[in-house]
Amino acid sequence: MAEVKIPAPAQGEVLVRNLWMSVDPYMRGRMNEGASYIPPFELGHPLVGAAIGQVVASRASGFREGDYVTSMLGWREAFTAKAGAVTPLINFVHAMDVPLEMFLGPLGVPGLTSYVSLFRIGKLLPGERVFISGASGAVGSFAAIVAKSMGCYVVGTAGDETKRAWLQSELGLDVALNYRATDFEQSLKNAFPEGIDLYLDNVGGEQLRMALDLMRDFGRIIASGMIDQYNDVAPRPGPANLYNIVTRRLRYEGFIVMDHFDLTETFQRTAAELYRSGKLKWVHTAHEGIASAPQALIDLNSGKASGKSVIRLGSSK
Amino acid sequence: MAEVKIPAPAQGEVLVRNLWMSVDPYMRGRMNEGASYIPPFELGHPLVGAAIGQVVASRASGFREGDYVTSMLGWREAFTAKAGAVTPLINFVHAMDVPLEMFLGPLGVPGLTSYVSLFRIGKLLPGERVFISGASGAVGSFAAIVAKSMGCYVVGTAGDETKRAWLQSELGLDVALNYRATDFEQSLKNAFPEGIDLYLDNVGGEQLRMALDLMRDFGRIIASGMIDQYNDVAPRPGPANLYNIVTRRLRYEGFIVMDHFDLTETFQRTAAELYRSGKLKWVHTAHEGIASAPQALIDLNSGKASGKSVIRLGSSK
Structure with missing residues (x-):
């Protein structure tokens, strides 16, 4: 765990506070050395994983304070990054008022x-x-x-x-x-x-x-x-x-x-329809705070988690 | 080895003398018990495999004495069978005067x-x-x-x-x-x-x-x-x-x-073209006489054969 100062966004950047972090099975694979489809984690660097956050300050066009974004910028509570490094979470599924963390699970x-x-x-x-x-x-x-x-x-x-x-x-x-x-x-x-x-x-x-x-x-x-x-x-x-x-x-x-992100929208239509009809049962194992993340990953890999494992870092503003 | 009397063909039947028998790796698999994609060989019955033969006598329309046919009727020198159990070997590749036994190998x-x-x-x-x-x-x-x-x-x-x-x-x-x-x-x-x-x-x-x-x-x-x-x-x-x-x-x-016999003709066009251009190098391990068949199969499965293994039973008439 390291504390770092988050700089104010420069032109073209956004400052984001993460609300949910994803804990996934593939992360264990990235702890092994050697070539694979994705580079291994590096010692001394933060683990990288999907997160959902909210824009706190923006100097990038297309992003306003309060917008939800997804990112893959490492396990952290907040960050400043170029706007291109985050993806706005705006689509017809989100409009259905589903729990935000589902975008790290069945809708993600x-x-x-x-x-x-x-x-x-x-x-x-x-x-x-x-x-x-x-x-x-x-x-x-x-x-x-x-x-x-x-x-x-x-x-x-x-x-x-x-x-x-x-x-x-x-x-x-x-x-x-x-x-x-x-x-x-x-x-x-x-x-x-x-x-x-x-x-x-x-x-x-x-x-x-x-x-x-x-x-x-x-x-x-x-x-x-x-x-x-x-x-x-x-x-x-x-x-x-x-x-x-x-x-x-x-x-x-x-x-x-x-290799298949082109299918995202088609898939989300299916997921949205299942959600609408009440069939999309969603179970998750939620841990609280960034300090719980290492144990969450260990639990996931030893079969102790049910459904999607997530870390809650904060609530929407 | 068993000697049997070959009956004269009844109406709709042909009498065939085999000239070449095929020895193939899959035959070893059929000596194991248990369900597979093809039934196991039965003790006391002849091994079944592909053969090329020549019609000796015919009482079936479409088959004349001297015609070449392929069959899957067991390791044997001759047989009488319904015409439907044999396939005439008449196509553009055969017209090219290739060695008959190649129809058990690269053309088969x-x-x-x-x-x-x-x-x-x-x-x-x-x-x-x-x-x-x-x-x-x-x-x-x-x-x-x-x-x-x-x-x-x-x-x-x-x-x-x-x-x-x-x-x-x-x-x-x-x-x-x-x-x-x-x-x-x-x-x-x-x-x-x-x-x-x-x-x-x-x-x-x-x-x-x-x-x-x-x-x-x-x-x-x-x-x-x-x-x-x-x-x-x-x-x-x-x-x-x-x-x-x-x-x-x-x-x-x-x-x-x-499952892919529908491709036979398309494939044979490719093989014929390669043969015509002299690229179709053909190597086979030929054994003589039906008594050599068991050893031919053992040799094939122990890596002693080169190219296609075949048994010569006789010459064209």
Whole structure:
């Protein structure tokens, strides 16, 4: 934690006070060395993540005091930056008076990640059989809601009984399972007597292995993350049943949401419609104050968070 | 080996004498129990595989004595069958007077397998960087020839120095490597300083792991088989670096050639053009007589065959 002086905005700059910061699984990946799709965090520098803030002072055209903006400028309570470094939060969804922090969850990048998984990559059709691991998380829960809303059969997993029960009773999944239960593999088989058309894989590891044995011919496995392995010190062997990819003609495909920001507005229309109809159940784990951020990230990566993890830094003015 | 009496053809039947039988990697897979894309071989029944034969007697319209036909009726020297069980071998490629047995190789199903891998599944573009494992085999060698002919950079592997040298000097690959060499992994890295766009994976195992670490963003891994693992008694762990599928946005897709027979004619036009221009180098391992078939299959699965493995049963009349 460091205290810095925030300069007054120069011409073309805005001064922003953050209200909410996002805590996301990918942040753990950025703590590893080595080349990846996004540079690793640097020691001595603030962690970088999405935030929603409010303009306190503006010397940039198009930004007025009180405007809401999103940014990716590091975990901090306030900052001064060029106007180009922030994105105004003005659209038809915001006009619906949704809680601001939902723009870090189902109405933001995690929601878009689900949307890209299911549709652009997964080419999901109404009525298909969908398996979602990590279904109580920010990405998984929105995917489950969207898939259910279009008449799919949806089975999801979570790591404890509270989350499992929430998936079943609140989200209305067809089957919700605790992947830590001793009979989990058999329960998953029972849940898919006719196999899986689309597996949205947020975790990797053992659930990927089990899914490979349950995929239907021409099934799709969409890899949005592998939270199960982010804390591994040594690489863990992959599943021994990859040959199913040949015999069942599977497509196993990964993606990075940054490549798909062009879909944001289309996705937000879907999310807004779900919100309007009362189907968009939103659960989040909110921590208070910037000092809570490190523990929030640790909790998220050890399965202790439900839904989207966020840090509240202040209230709207 | 069993001797049976071949009945004279009844109305609507043909009597065929086989001239060539095909020996293919997938046959090993059919010796395992359990459900797959194709039923396992049954004990006490003949092995089933592709064959080319000549009609000896016909009581079916459209078939005359001397016609060439392909069939999938089991390893046998002759048979009587309904006309619907055989396919006449009459097309523009045959008119080019190519060796008959090539219809079991680059002009047949192995060639089509390469074609589907590269184009329908792999969506290969001219100039891309291609890695082919098992490049001296029936599928790999045709893929290498086609990819080279369209200006791709092609690196292929084989399991001994003779085959490696053939890939380099006869097929004209940019780099040919022996995967059994002690410095193989480093040589593969050196061969792809800018990474791999498309990996045609005929083998699985260690070469898949190495390729995963060399794939470029948005690369495609096309799984046409896993000959490396067909003889495994216990399942072997998969690669520990599957997370590259997410970070590099990879697509890893399998297929079965039977689903793509609609492409046969389009593919054969490509093969015929390559043959006409002298680019279609054809290497095969020919065994003599039906008694040689079991050893031919063992040799193929232990890396002792070069190119397409076939059994010669007789000569055209």
